[in-house]
Structures are given as structure tokens and as C-alpha cells.
Amino acid sequence: MTKQLVFTNTLDSAAQSVFTDQAVDFLCDLVEQFRPRLFELLQQRRQRQALFDDGELPNFDAATKNIRQQQWRIAELPKDLTKRRLEITGPVDRKMVINALNANVDCYMADFEDSQSPTWDGLVNGQINLRDANLGNMSYDDPSSGKHYSVKDDPALLIARVRGLHLPEKHVLLDDQPIPGALMDFALYFFHNYQQRLKQGSGVYFYLPKLEHSDEAKWWADVFHYTEQRFQLKTSTIRATVLIETLPAVFQMHEILYQLRDHIAALNCGRWDYIFSYIKTLKEHPDRVLPDRQVVGMDKPFLNAYSRLLVKTCHQRGALAMGGMAAFIPSKDADENEKILAKVHADKTLERDNGHDGTWIAHPGLADTVRGIFVDGIDGDNQLQVLREQDTDIDQQLLLQPCDGERTEQGMRTNIRVSLQYIAAWLDGKGCVPIYGLMEDAATAEISRTSIWQWIRHGKTLADGTQVTKQLFRDFLQQEADVVRNEVGDKRWQSEPFEKAKKLLEEITTADQLVDFLTLPGYQKLA
Numbered sequence: 027m028t029k030q031l032v033f034t035n036t037l038d039s040a041a042q043s044v045f046t047d048q049a050v051d052f053l054c055d056l057v058e059q060f061r062p063r064l065f066e067l068l069q070q071r072r073q074r075q076a077l078f079d080d081g082e083l084p085n086f087d088a089a090t091k092n093i094r095q096q097q098w099r100i101a102e103l104p105k106d107l108t109k110r111r112l113e114i115t116g117p118v119d120r121k122m123v124i125n126a127l128n129a130n131v132d133c134y135m136a137d138f139e140d141s142q143s144p145t146w147d148g149l150v151n152g153q154i155n156l157r158d159a160n161l162g163n164m165s166y167d168d169p170s171s172g173k174h175y176s177v178k179d180d181p182a183l184l185i186a187r188v189r190g191l192h193l194p195e196k197h198v199l200l201d202d203q204p205i206p207g208a209l210m211d212f213a214l215y216f217f218h219n220y221q222q223r224l225k226q227g228s229g230v231y232f233y234l235p236k237l238e239h240s241d242e243a244k245w246w247a248d249v250f251h252y253t254e255q256r257f258q259l260k261t262s263t264i265r266a267t268v269l270i271e272t273l274p275a276v277f278q279m280h281e282i283l284y285q286l287r288d289h290i291a292a293l294n295c296g297r298w299d300y301i302f303s304y305i306k307t308l309k310e311h312p313d314r315v316l317p318d319r320q321v322v323g324m325d326k327p328f329l330n331a332y333s334r335l336l337v338k339t340c341h342q343r344g345a346l347a348m349g350g351m352a353a354f355i356p357s358k359d360a361d362e363n364e365k366i367l368a369k370v371h372a373d374k375t376l377e378r379d380n381g382h383d384g385t386w387i388a389h390p391g392l393a394d395t396v397r398g399i400f401v402d403g404i405d406g407d408n409q410l411q412v413l414r415e416q417d418t419d420i421d422q423q424l425l426l427q428p429c430d431g432e433r434t435e436q437g438m439r440t441n442i443r444v445s446l447q448y449i450a451a452w453l454d455g456k457g458c459v460p461i462y463g464l465m466e467d468a469a470t471a472e473i474s475r476t477s478i479w480q481w482i483r484h485g486k487t488l489a490d491g492t493q494v495t496k497q498l499f500r501d502f503l504q505q506e507a508d509v510v511r512n513e514v515g516d517k518r519w520q521s522e523p524f525e526k527a528k529k530l531l532e533e534i535t536t537a538d539q540l541v542d543f544l545t546l547p548g549y550q551k552l553a
């Protein structure tokens with residue numbers, strides 16, 4: 027008997043329109059075919075981490091030296107993926123999708139990942155929204171403002187980011203086990219959109235997050251080849267941009283491009299997950315504990331080296347090198363806004379000067395400032411020709427260089443308030459929220475909570491000499507929860523899952539073993 031997917035809940039009409047018989051067949055085949063290997067790859071992540079915990083440091087792999095040294099290039103880029111100077115990103119709710127498509131940018135990264143809390147309804151409606159976006163007949167009437175939204179002519183080019191490989195989808199089972207969330211997002215987006223995208227003379231474009239090794243890139247390449255064959259499409263119809271946002275992956279960039287050479291278009295500096303991964307990968311290394319999150323900027327040597335090596339590697343192979351996200355969002359206060367735009371300007375100028383071909387913005391209000399740098403400030407559609415002499419000697423030592431800066435009580439308290447508010451929002455179905463003037467999403471919040479864990483783990487002292495302990499954290503958590511409760515008011519505190527978030531934050535921060543992703547225990551609690 028052929029296998030069947032089992033849904034844990036009754037499908038409403040929206041879900042039925044997404045999980046059609048043919049789409050379900052395709053998804054079921056993908057899961058059956060590729061999940062066993064995915065489990066092995068996740069196991070290999072744990073084995074590599076055990077070595078790092080024992081004192082080894084991530085490094086370039088001697089076994090794949092020939093891939094790094096030989097001459098080869100990725101498949102030629104399709105025309106519409108050569109100009110990606112400015113990309114807006116955001117979760118896939120309907121108003122956001124329309125606003126992003128209408129923004130003054132080249133591309134829109136529609137996000138099922140860091141900025142999307144993976145509620146069932148959110149994911150299903152996200153698929154419907156992206157299908158409508160590709161069909162070009164998308165509109166929305168906002169019941170709270172009465173405003174009508176529709177997509178302009180010539181919208182931004184749509185690229186969908188699927189969930190990371192570690193995230194299960196608990197509402198859909200095969201053989202009594204949750205299916206991989208990444209395969210669900212990929213299969214549904216591909217199935218419902220490939221015909222329309224090909225009709226428009228384009229391809230089906232994805233962002234792939236949080237890869238740790240080129241074997242995982244090979245796994246995705248196999249998924250893409252299988253899909254193209256099944257739907258009788260030309261090789262390279264599917265194109266991926268891979269986020270280099272884990273520390274192990276920075277040592278595998280040539281290999282990742284190589285394994286995906288028929289399908290890759292670009293690498294991207296996912297700087298927030300990268301900082302989180304630096305903490306996580308080196309969590310047992312007392313000499314590489316990071317300072318306050320606020321001081322870990324792209325000008326720090328280890329981060330700047332990562333950006334430069336990514337550019338160099340991509341350009342050598344004919345792939346675009348995308349920059350990352352400045353977390354600043356516009357303020358309604360004019361003076362404050364001027365300062366924010368100046369910070370964004372400095373951050374993006376550094377990326378442009380490193381040779382990136384384009385960059386991300388979190389908010390349409392930043393488009394004009396960043397266009398000044400990445401559109402007016404470069405010659406042509408990209409900087410593929412840039413190969414800088416000074417970026418030839420980036421080595422393991424520089425990529426892992428300890429980061430200077432203070433650990434302060436203020437920094438620790440801010441980390442607590444941000445984590446608490448973010449986890450509460452996420453459990454409430456919102457994957458990206460403004461907190462204290464910054465956009466916070468699953469990647470930025472991970473930095474806040476793992477920093478504290480690592481400071482406790484190594485008994486670090488704050489700038490005033492206080493040692494960070496589990497008890498200090500518990501005391502601060504109680505005090506900062508009161509501060510947040512005052513800020514949001516009793517009504518919101520009681521009606522939103524702040525108490526649940528506080529409990530989860532306490533559990534994962536005081537656990538003896540670092541919890542891999544806060545979204546894993548979080549997902550168990552997500553309605």
C-alpha cells in the first residue's frame with residue numbers, strides 16, 4: 027500500500043485549497059524519499075558539535091581541498107537573479123506581503139522562517155498569500171484601518187524562504203512522525219507556483235536557511251533534481267540562495283556552492299544567526315565568549331572577515347554575495363530617525379565596500395537610504411567583478427577571533443527583557459516584532475538568550491565585577507519581568523503568553539545543556 031500523510035487536525039477550506047490531492051502526493055513522496063537522509067544529517071550535526079564541545083575548532087576540511095582549489099563555476103545566473111541590490115524581507119501575512127511587493131526594492135524574501143511563528147494558520151495562509159502574489163491578483167482590506175491594499179504593476183521579485191532543517195511540522199505525520207517543516211514549505215510553494223512563475227519567464231526561487239555542511243546542500247540539490255524530473259522541468263528551474271549563517275558553514279562555502287552548482291544563485295550573510303551560531307558552536311570555549319550583543323557589529327574582525335570571505339568565494343564562482351540585515355527600523359521621532367538612518371547608512375556602506383551585490387532591509391522606510399548606497403553607489407546591476415586583493419588571506423584564526431567588548435548588567439537586563447517579549451510574541455503567533463526600536467526575530471532573540479546561558483556556563487563577571495550565576499539570572503528575570511509588565515500594562519500581560527514565555531526563558535537559560543533552538547521547546551507550546 028502506498029504511504030499516506032496523516033493530518034492531526036481537520037482541514038478547513040483554506041487548508042484544503044493548499045493541501046490538494048496532487049500537492050499532498052508530491053509532499054508525501056518527498057518526505058518518504060528524503061526524510062531518512064535528513065535524520066542522518068541532523069545526527070551528523072550533533073556529532074560535529076560533540077567534537078567542538080571537546081575543544082576542537084571549526085576549520086576548512088582537508089578532504090575537500092580540491093573543491094576549494096579547482097577552477098569551476100556555478101551554472102549561469104538567470105537574468106532576473108542578477109539584479110538584487112535591495113531585498114526587503116518579512117513574514118507572509120497578507121498585508122505585509124502586499125507592502126513588500128510594492129516596496130521600492132528589487133526582491134522580496136517572503137519568510138516562513140526567522141520572522142514567521144510557525145502556527146498552522148500562519149503557514150497555510152502564507153502559502154495562499156504567496157500563490158495569490160504570483161498570480162498577480164492580490165488585494166486586502168484591513169478591517170482595523172479600513173485601508174485597501176493591492177499589488178502595483180511590476181512588483182518585487184519573490185523569493186520564498188523555507189523553514190530550517192531542524193524544525194518539524196507537527197500537524198502532518200508520515201509513519202506517525204512529524205514531517206520536516208522545510209519539505210512542507212518547499213513542496214507547497216513549488217507545487218502551487220511553478221507553472222505561473224514559468225509563464226512569467228522566471229524560475230522558482232528559494233532561500234535556504236541555517237545549513238551547517240555541504241552534505242546538507244547536496245541533500246537540497248537532490249530534492250531539487252528530483253522535483254525537476256518529476257515535473258519534467260529543465261535542470262536549474264529551481265534556484266536557491268543559501269544563507270551562510272552558521273559558524274561551521276563559513277568553512278564550507280566553496281563546497282556548498284559546488285554541491286548546489288546547478289541550482290545556486292547566491293550566498294547571503296545571515297549575520298544574526300551567524301552570531302548565535304558562533305555562541306552555540308563555541309559554547310564550551312571560555313576564551314570565545316561574546317560581550318554585550320549591542321557591541322557585536324559587522325565591523326568586529328570575526329564578522330568582517332566572514333562578510334569578506336563570502337564575497338570573495340561567491341565572486342570566484344560566479345554567484346552573487348548578498349549582505350544581511352541591519353536590525354534598525356524607522357522611528358516616528360524625527361531626530362531619532364535621523365540617527366537610525368545614519369547607522370543603517372554606515373552598516374550598508376561597509377557591506378557595499380566589502381563587495382556585496384545587494385543587501386536586506388527589514389522595513390520599507392529604509393529603502394531610500396539603502397538605495398543611495400546599493401543602487402546609486404554601484405556601477406551596474408551587481409559587483410560580481412569585485413575580487414579584492416586584501417581578502418585573500420582570511421583564515422581560520424581570523425574567522426574565529428575572540429570579540430572584544432564589555433559584558434554589562436545593562437546588557438544582561440536588556441537581553442532578558444528582549445528574550446521575554448520576543449518569546450511571548452512568538453508563542454502568540456508573531457514571529458517578528460519591534461522591541462526598543464529594533465526588529466527582533468528568532469535569530470536576534472537567540473543571541474540574547476544564549477549569551478546569558480554562556481555567561482552563566484563560564485561564570486563570567488560583568489563590568490562591575492558581579493559574577494553571572496543562575497541565581498543572578500533568576501533575580502534579574504523577576505525584576506525585568508516586572509519592568510516589562512509595567513511597560514505593556516496588566517491587561518496585555520494577562521491576555522498574552524508572557525507568563526509562559528517567562529517560564530520557558532527560565533528553563534532554557536538555566537538548563538545545564540544548551541537548548542539547540544528556542545523554537546524547538548517553543549513549538550511544543552505553540553497553539
Ligand SMILES: CC(=O)SCCNC(=O)CCNC(=O)[C@H](O)C(C)(C)COP(=O)(O)OP(=O)(O)OC[C@H]1O[C@@H](n2cnc3c(N)ncnc32)[C@H](O)[C@@H]1OP(=O)(O)O
Pocket residue numbers: 114115116117121122123125126137140141298299351355387388389390458459460464465466467469470
Ligand atoms: C535575522 C533575520 O532573519 S532578518 C529577516 C527576518 N526579519 C524580517 O524580515 C523583518 C521584517 N520586518 C517586520 O516584520 C516589521 O518591519 C517589524 C515587525 C519589525 C515592524 O513592523 P511594524 O510595527 O508594522 O512597523 P511600522 O508600524 O513602522 O510599519 C509601517 C508600515 O510598513 C509596513 N512594513 C513594515 N515592515 C515591513 C516589511 N518588512 N515588509 C512589508 N511591509 C512592512 C507595515 O506593514 C506598515 O504598513 P501600513 O502603513 O500599510 O500599515
Ligand SMILES: O=CC(=O)O
Pocket residue numbers: 140269271295296297298299300350351469
Ligand atoms: O536570517 C538572517 C539572519 O541574520 O539570521
Ligand SMILES: [Mg+2]
Pocket residue numbers: 140235269271296298299469
Ligand atoms: Mg537567520
